[in-house]
Amino acid sequence: MDKLINYLLEFGQLNQPQIDLIKRKVKVVELKKGEYFSEAGKIPRQVAFIEEGLFRVCYYNSKGDEITKYFVDENNFAVDINSFNQKIPSSEYVQAVTDCTLLVFSTESLNDLSATIIQWDGIINKITEKALVEKVNKLSPMLAEDATTRYLNFLEKFPNLANRVPLSYLASYLGITQSSLSRIRKSI
Structure with missing residues (x-):
């Protein structure tokens, strides 16, 4: 849990009651290697912070080939952010490459934190922006x-x-x- 709190504190200030609230809103989930955190065709309803383990984000192309888009390792959040935010079915799978220990926020928990902690949305926006920049930096050079x-x-x-x-x-x-x-x- 400390890894999550330290990560959040990189993006904004939180006082002890806010930290305690965050700890109450998160659920520890264990995933075995090969299991899916989220699947294509379903609307993602939770966000994971990877405390231990490794995910891959993949999809199936028009020929039915499985394509790995990128990997997500420890101390990072994992979710199909577009599908999660727009509440639409995902086109991607998020799968455990190794056994994983996750700290999971449900949609309801995130909404509660947003309504209770004034700076929560700002922290989440900074984390999302960082993740999108990293994703572009991972993918763009590979094309050439x-x-x-x-x-x-x-x-x-x-x-x-x-x-x-x-x-x-x-x-x-x-x-x-x-x-x-x-x-x-x-x-x-």
Whole structure:
């Protein structure tokens, strides 16, 4: 719980009664590797702060291929923010890559916090803005790079993820086949 509170405090001030309220509004949830936090076709009704573990966000393209868009690790929030905010069905799956310990806020809890803590919406807006900027920075450079450069950049930017992510997910994220990824790994 301390990780969550420290993370929130990076984006704004909270006093002890507000911190206590946040702790009462959050629920600890354990997810096993392979389980889904949220699924395509359903409206997301909760937001997770990843205390321990790793998620991937994925979807199925028009050919039925599973595509990994990005990974979300510890000390980050996970939700399909567009679907959550607009209350529309998601087009993405949020799946546990490893066993996960989550601190989960329901829609109702978030609404209560918004109504009670004056600076809550400002904190959430700053967190959302940071996450969107990071997402763009992760995805944009990959569009113009060759596969080897994408893999090397992944290793450089996310060294702690390389050994935690199955090769099939990593290959999908990099936009290459698993056999291509194996060749790249052997050559470097």
